[in-house]
Amino acid sequence: MRDTISWRKELCKKLRKSDELQQHIVSSLVNADTKVQQRELKRLAQLVADVELGLTLLKEVAPEEPATSVEALLKGYRFPVEQLQGDRNWQLIQNARFYLIKRKGRQWLRVLQEYINLPEIIRIYSLEEARNVPQPIPSSTYPTRLEKIYLPTLLKTPQHRQRKVKLADEGRWYAKISQKGNSPVEVPIDIPKEVANIAPSSVVTLRRTRTKQNPQCSVTREELPARDLNKT
Numbered sequence: 001m002r003d004t005i006s007w008r009k010e011l012c013k014k015l016r017k018s019d020e021l022q023q024h025i026v027s028s029l030v031n032a033d034t035k036v037q038q039r040e041l042k043r044l045a046q047l048v049a050d051v052e053l054g055l056t057l058l059k060e061v062a063p064e065e066p067a068t069s070v071e072a073l074l075k076g077y078r079f080p081v082e083q084l085q086g087d088r089n090w091q092l093i094q095n096a097r098f099y100l101i102k103r104k105g106r107q108w109l110r111v112l113q114e115y116i117n118l119p120e121i122i123r124i125y126s127l128e129e130a131r132n133v134p135q136p137i138p139s140s141t142y143p144t145r146l147e148k149i150y151l152p153t154l155l156k157t158p159q160h161r162q163r164k165v166k167l168a169d170e171g172r173w174y175a176k177i178s179q180k181g182n183s184p185v186e187v188p189i190d191i192p193k194e195v196a197n198i199a200p201s202s203v204v205t206l207r208r209t210r211t212k213q214n215p216q217c218s219v220t221r222e223e224l225p226a227r228d229l230n231k232t
Helices: 006-017 019-028 034-061 069-073 087-099 106-117 145-154
Strands: 163-166 171-177 185-191 203-206
Touching: 006 019, 006 034, 006 145, 019 034, 034 069, 034 087, 034 106, 034 145, 069 106, 087 145
Parallel strands: none
Antiparallel strands: 163 203, 171 185
């Protein structure tokens, strides 16, 4: 797995502490309790960071395109357009796809509209409608976040991170399984003692096995084995 959230932690913290965003939450959730307001404050801070990262990507690779175009950029296809021919732009898009993996597809259009509905004082992009071209504007909350957060983030691929997974022990467990968008169903799985005891430890650390350098490799048709070419 890659670390796709550390880049925004400092920014989200400052957004949550900003008077402007807090006032927006209080006015929009008048009858909600404190816990609900705090959850919404956290969610909107993350939304602002993610949307603005996507809009910064658009500003760098296709500044004349509407904000909705970010949806196409995050799909990962190298469309035959001028903006995607340069290696720098393509690398920025590839990096952004890691950070914004949860904002792909229709999610982008949904969070973009939420961003537009926020008070402009919270944002660094002026945008009245999703089909418009976003324009940078000053902000009193972390005014340098474009240069110090978004641009440096887009220039680097997120690092891999270690993750510890606790293995299931002996007994009956239930796995949630869904197919073709249907509601998930719980399937029972019985793990006998002899299977549970195979693992030397109940906690497994997932480690990165890929090397730091993974250069592209190109081959010609003539270099491919003839037997592979004949496969169907």
